[in-house]
Amino acid sequence: MKGMRCFLVAFTLLAFANSLASAFDPSPLQDFCVAINDTKNGVFVNGKFCKDPKLAVADDFFYSGLNMPGNTSNPVGSNVTTVNVDQIPGLNTLGISLVRIDYAPYGGLNPPHTHPRGTEILVVVEGTLYVGFVTSNPENRLFTKVLYPGDVFVFPIGLIHFQFNIGKTEAVAFAGLSSQNAGVITIANAVFGSDPPINPDVLTKAFQLDKNMVAYLQSRFWSD
Missing domain, CATH: 2.60.120.10 (Jelly Rolls)
Incomplete structure (x- = not known):
């Protein structure tokens, strides 16, 4: 009986460890799974519907434009x-x-x-x-x-x-x-720019700030 309990504990820990190891993007079991928005003919995988592999084309794996500079004329530059x-x-x-x-x-x-x-x-x-x-x-x-x-x-x-x-x-x-x-979670935006705003009493105590300062920060931050 004791041996059985040890086995069950070990099995449970192994299963738990395996679930943690699978907590990120899973390894694919096929060559590719091109995402589409077709709910009729697609297969739902990783939050996307997948195109029939026979219909995949080179452009499904292509993007152009990273040679172009992004616009940095914003509050954070x-x-x-x-x-x-x-x-x-x-x-x-x-x-x-x-x-x-x-x-x-x-x-x-x-x-x-x-x-x-x-x-x-x-x-x-x-x-x-x-x-x-x-x-x-x-x-x-x-x-x-x-x-x-x-x-x-x-x-x-x-x-x-x-x-x-x-x-x-x-x-x-x-x-x-x-x-x-x-x-991506931008800390300042998430905390002071949430929609709807977090109760100022929460932020006042969490950041040890005056409520007027919290109100000012909530008026300043933007979400993007």
Whole structure:
């Protein structure tokens, strides 16, 4: 009886560990699964309907335009051009995506944010970036680095991270993410720019701020 209990406990832990290992984009069991919006003839996989493989074409796996600079004339001075499953239907089930990030001269910022479904690996193409991420509670340890063209940095999945242009010229970076749609939560926007707004009493206590300051911050932040 004791042996049976040990077996059941071990089996349960193994099943739990396996479920955690499967918590991210699953490995595909076919060559590809091109996403379509056809609910009649498609097969539903990873939140998308899939095209009949016999009807797939080269353009299902193609995107053009990452050579074009993004518009950085906004309050944070940066622009993210995303290439995920919405831009390349053939990425469906493949567990990867890509972004181009443009930064305005000194001060261009990709604000603190997280990707809930993907690890990010970033390579600098132009300019000089100060980058970093913060570990989870209770350590909240900050890792930072100054990056130059050709340098690469990794931001682990789910952790708050940022990039800041400390050079006098525009900066450009490309980043790969370990999800076909990694998602993004910009911290300031999510907290102070939610729709509807979070009760100011919650934010006053959480951030130890005066309620007038909370109201000011809620009036400042935008969601994009």
